[in-house]
Amino acid sequence: MRVRYSFSSRRTRHIKNMRKQRGKYPELILKIIQDSDIILEVLDARFIEETRNTEIEEQIKGQGKKLIYALNKSDLLLKKEKKINLDYSILVSCKERSDIRKLRELIKILSKKIKKPFGEKIIVGIIGYPNTGKSSLINLLIGRSSAGVGSEAGFTRGIQKLRLDENIFILDSPGVIPETQYSHTEKEKISKQTIAGGRSYSQVKDPEIVVAKLISAYPQILEKFYNVQANGDSEILIEELGRKKGFLKKGGLVDENRTAKYILRDWQTGEIRI
Numbered sequence: 001m002r003v004r005y006s007f008s009s010r011r012t013r014h015i016k017n018m019r020k021q022r023g024k025y026p027e028l029i030l031k032i033i034q035d036s037d038i039i040l041e042v043l044d045a046r047f048i049e050e051t052r053n054t055e056i057e058e059q060i061k062g063q064g065k066k067l068i069y070a071l072n073k074s075d076l077l078l079k080k081e082k083k084i085n086l087d088y089s090i091l092v093s094c095k096e097r098s099d100i101r102k103l104r105e106l107i108k109i110l111s112k113k114i115k116k117p118f119g120e121k122i123i124v125g126i127i128g129y130p131n132t133g134k135s136s137l138i139n140l141l142i143g144r145s146s147a148g149v150g151s152e153a154g155f156t157r158g159i160q161k162l163r164l165d166e167n168i169f170i171l172d173s174p175g176v177i178p179e180t181q182y183s184h185t186e187k188e189k190i191s192k193q194t195i196a197g198g199r200s201y202s203q204v205k206d207p208e209i210v211v212a213k214l215i216s217a218y219p220q221i222l223e224k225f226y227n228v229q230a231n232g233d234s235e236i237l238i239e240e241l242g243r244k245k246g247f248l249k250k251g252g253l254v255d256e257n258r259t260a261k262y263i264l265r266d267w268q269t270g271e272i273r274i
């Protein structure tokens with residue numbers, strides 16, 4: 001099946017259709033894989049396993065296509081020396097613009113190995129979990145801001161085709177949460193999605209639950225960041241921080257929902273390193 005690629009960016013700031021990340025988008029991704037010669041899967045360097053899509057990787061390998069992993073947001077890792085067992089993987093940071101050139105070179109080297117009929121361009125498909133920095137990475141690879149970037153998951157909604165050089169085109173795609181990890185009802189899965197950035201903080205009904213997970217997964221990190229003594233207790237953290245920030249409801253009680261969302265926003269916008 002042939003897809004029509006849009007040359008302009010189709011995007012919106014409002015995330016209306018989370019479910020597309022499970023329903024419609026995976027179909028788009030399968031078409032991208034079919035049409036691409038090389039696939040670049042963009043992972044979050046902090047959450048390599050959580051942001052990988054092994055189902056889609058199977059499809060890529062099954063079709064004999066080359067797969068490169070870009071482990072992005074390395075600036076948010078306090079320790080850069082991560083053990084990675086993936087072929088063709090590069091640790092990058094769009095924020096610090098580190099190792100983008102190395103990645104571009106790898107794409108070019110692999111492209112040269114692919115034989116295409118005369119006049120046909122190499123297609124590099126970019127895929128990945130929502131909000132891992134796919135569009136940001138494309139902009140740095142091509143050297144101009146053509147792909148739309150947004151701080152909330154689900155920003156890119158269509159496929160966009162962009163030129164890397166005279167022989168290579170890049171396809172941007174919407175982020176997809178792996179089928180096995182997706183849920184809009186199970187609190188455990190919602191928490192994991194939110195921590196890994198796949199679900200925007202603004203889309204979370206019970207942010208306090210996610211903050212509790214966060215504090216148990218990364219003890220001390222939040223307490224240090226906000227300079228609050230909470231002994232690993234998320235309720236204390238929320239209470240103290242809410243009071244500090246003046247996030248109060250009528251009657252002077254701390255607005256826990258607002259405070260928890262505030263924490264998740266800091267987390268998702270990369271204020272907190274781990």
Ligand SMILES: Nc1nc2c(ncn2[C@@H]2O[C@H](COP(=O)(O)OP(=O)(O)OP(=O)(O)O)[C@@H](O)[C@H]2O)c(=O)[nH]1
Nearest residue numbers: 094095131132133134135136150151154155156175
């Ligand atoms: N700290 C940090 N933030 C980054 C980096 N790369 C991208 N971001 C931020 O992450 C957010 C998402 O970036 P996008 O490029 O829109 O991510 P995407 O994968 O295209 O997202 P979707 O289209 O929603 O799937 C933006 O706020 C970026 O500024 C990075 O290397 N480090």
Ligand SMILES: [Mg+2]
Nearest residue numbers: 134135155156
């Ligand atoms: Mg995008």
